[in-house]
Amino acid sequence: MNRVEAQQKNVFLVPNAEDVSLVGGCRAGERSSLELFFRTHAPYVERVVTRLVGPTSDLQDLVQTTFIEAIQSFGRYRGEASLKTWVTRIAVHVCMHHLRAGVRRPVPLELVPVAHEPEDPTPRADGTLSMRQLARRLYDLMDGLSPKKRVAFLLYVVEDYSLEEVAALTGASRAATKSRIWFARRELLAAVKNRPDLRAFIQSLGGAESWR
Amino acid sequence: MALSCRNAARISLATLGGHAAEAERLELESHLASCGRCGGDHESLLWVRHLRAYQPDPLSSTARDNIRRALFARTVNPATPRRRLVWPVAVACAGMAVAAMVGLSILQRQPYRVLGGDVVAASANPKDATAPVRFQATAGGRVSLGVAVADLARDTELSWVRSKQVLTLVRGTVTVDVEHQNGRHFEVRGHGFTVEVVGTRFTVESTGVTTERGVVRVLGPDGQLLRRLGAGESWHQQVDEGHQVSLLQPAAAPAPAAPRAGTAGESFARPKDSGPSLTARLDLARHALATGDAGLARRLVSPLFRQSHGTAVEARVLFAESFLVEGRYADAIDAYRLVARDFPRTDQAETSLFTVAQLQCEHGPGPEARGALRTYLTRYPHGRYAREAGDRLARLPSVD
Numbered sequence: 001m002n003r004v005e006a007q008q009k010n011v012f013l014v015p016n017a018e019d020v021s022l023v024g025g026c027r028a029g030e031r032s033s034l035e036l037f038f039r040t041h042a043p044y045v046e047r048v049v050t051r052l053v054g055p056t057s058d059l060q061d062l063v064q065t066t067f068i069e070a071i072q073s074f075g076r077y078r079g080e081a082s083l084k085t086w087v088t089r090i091a092v093h094v095c096m097h098h099l100r101a102g103v104r105r106p107v108p109l110e111l112v113p114v115a116h117e118p119e120d121p122t123p124r125a126d127g128t129l130s131m132r133q134l135a136r137r138l139y140d141l142m143d144g145l146s147p148k149k150r151v152a153f154l155l156y157v158v159e160d161y162s163l164e165e166v167a168a169l170t171g172a173s174r175a176a177t178k179s180r181i182w183f184a185r186r187e188l189l190a191a192v193k194n195r196p197d198l199r200a201f202i203q204s205l206g207g208a209e210s211w212r
Numbered sequence: 213m214a215l216s217c218r219n220a221a222r223i224s225l226a227t228l229g230g231h232a233a234e235a236e237r238l239e240l241e242s243h244l245a246s247c248g249r250c251g252g253d254h255e256s257l258l259w260v261r262h263l264r265a266y267q268p269d270p271l272s273s274t275a276r277d278n279i280r281r282a283l284f285a286r287t288v289n290p291a292t293p294r295r296r297l298v299w300p301v302a303v304a305c306a307g308m309a310v311a312a313m314v315g316l317s318i319l320q321r322q323p324y325r326v327l328g329g330d331v332v333a334a335s336a337n338p339k340d341a342t343a344p345v346r347f348q349a350t351a352g353g354r355v356s357l358g359v360a361v362a363d364l365a366r367d368t369e370l371s372w373v374r375s376k377q378v379l380t381l382v383r384g385t386v387t388v389d390v391e392h393q394n395g396r397h398f399e400v401r402g403h404g405f406t407v408e409v410v411g412t413r414f415t416v417e418s419t420g421v422t423t424e425r426g427v428v429r430v431l432g433p434d435g436q437l438l439r440r441l442g443a444g445e446s447w448h449q450q451v452d453e454g455h456q457v458s459l460l461q462p463a464a465a466p467a468p469a470a471p472r473a474g475t476a477g478e479s480f481a482r483p484k485d486s487g488p489s490l491t492a493r494l495d496l497a498r499h500a501l502a503t504g505d506a507g508l509a510r511r512l513v514s515p516l517f518r519q520s521h522g523t524a525v526e527a528r529v530l531f532a533e534s535f536l537v538e539g540r541y542a543d544a545i546d547a548y549r550l551v552a553r554d555f556p557r558t559d560q561a562e563t564s565l566f567t568v569a570q571l572q573c574e575h576g577p578g579p580e581a582r583g584a585l586r587t588y589l590t591r592y593p594h595g596r597y598a599r600e601a602g603d604r605l606a607r608l609p610s611v612d
Binding site for chain 2: 031034035038042043046047050051055059060063064067068071132134135138139154156157158160162181182185188189192193198
């Protein structure tokens with residue numbers, strides 16, 4: 001089974017016995033079940049939210065909103081997908097709502113490019129910081145896309161979900177999802193062409209050869 | 213087979229997302245080596261891999277504690293699964309909205325609506341259903357009268373009383389298309405006669421009536437039944453003088469109209485004559501069509517519908533052509549279809565079917581046109597117009 005198949009299997013997995021008992025406990029308002037639900041899914045939800053929204057100070061709020069939505073919606077959980085898929089779908093919708101609202105809080109100080117930071121984008125000794133800077137700039141590029149296209153593109157290309165899985169997570173048809181990804185690619189290509197500095201930055205990190 | 217640039221772009225995306233198979237990647241590499249544009253595009257998106265490599269810092273334990281506290285501080289009441297009421301409520305709301313709109317439209321419905329032409333409507337009190345509304349058309353036009361649509365010919369004047377559903381022809385010619393409604397009748401009053409209908413299409417002139425569809429009853433001034441007319445039949449009053457009537461009653465073979473009690477002065481325009489008079493009548497109809505007088509042509513040919521086979525089919529074709537002359541294409545299509553249905557073994561049937569297809573094509577290359585061409589080709593695969601029909605069918609845009 002390759003990675004894609006494994007991922008598909010994961011998303012379209014029916015709920016297992018643990019999920020069922022956990023949902024039962026959560027519906028009954030048992031604190032232990034809710035605690036377990038949060039502990040199990042919080043890391044994954046954090047990851048998805050960060051991937052879709054980018055480095056943001058709203059991460060805590062978005063994760064919190066996702067779990068509040070999930071806890072309030074347990075009554076509507078029909079057991080047609082695994083709990084992980086269900087909570088991921090909620091996270092995706094929370095992110096889309098956040099992106100649609102267009103509200104951007106100031107990013108943490110560490111992510112703001114310093115005014116006197118050298119323009120030479122060669123990797124610094126502190127690799128983590130460089131990666132953050134790069135991520136910030138790349139997500140800036142993503143800000144030009146509509147939330148639907150951005151989420152579809154990131155889920156497909158960065159999070160490795162298949163078209164069918166992206167469609168299931170975003171509540172769109174397969175054709176619409178494919179179209180969104182395609183147009184996102186086209187818009188990103190146009191954006192990169194208009195940003196020679198970013199292009200040079202990416203090439204300096206050795207991206208141009210990495211596909212070979 | 214060489215990879216197209218579009219497929220290369222698709223595989224490039226799949227490769228970035230890790231969805232491409234090994235064979236596809238090799239194919240892509242081969243394409244990128246030979247296509248500079250695709251190679252450039254692919255390189256321009258390689259930064260996405262850095263996003264994949266970017267591992268965001270997880271929330272601190274303090275932040276997670278904050279979230280946990282916030283979650284448990286809220287009143288969580290998820291115990292009972294809620295029924296999904298969104299759709300039922302939405303459907304109910306939509307139904308109520310539609311009902312309200314229909315109710316409003318009924319309440320505010322105008323007694324009539326001018327659909328086209330130079331029709332002038334005048335009424336002393338438009339809101340009073342018992343007050344007559346007068347319609348005048350110099351060049352002709354169309355008026356909707358609730359359950360009926362009236363086509364006014366040139367220089368026609370009508371009077372309409374909505375409460376009684378009575379349309380009175382003051383002068384000119386009117387063709388009425390009445391929608392069937394149970395328990396409601398509709399009347400058109402001519403000069404000295406009344407046409408009573410339930411659901412049909414017919415033409416009323418000052419001297420008579422011609423039915424195109426359905427059944428009408430012709431009543432005398434005293435309400436006595438003069439004639440029941442089926443589709444394609446006509447009835448005309450006998451008038452002693454006047455050019456049109458002299459055409460209807462050729463001097464060579466006058467129709468021996470026998471006046472009935474209480475119906476003095478009327479006769480049925482179904483000639484009992486035969487031979488040259490029928491041919492002459494068809495010739496007159498052709499001449500009328502050539503001069504653009506479609507109404508006269510119809511009056512001439514309508515009585516011939518029940519004559520011998522050859523005469524009847526010619527009459528029906530001329531009847532259909534009369535609608536073409538007037539630009540009433542839907543009526544022409546109906547009439548041609550009737551020819552093809554009633555006289556299937558004649559040349560005229562083939563010509564009529566092809567004419568229907570042509571008319572459908574000229575007025576919208578939709579599924580009707582496609583269907584009409586296919587009908588013709590199915591019935592006449594080696595017909596006189598088979599090649600042209602095939603060409604037209606091939607030229608129609610695909611609906612798939």
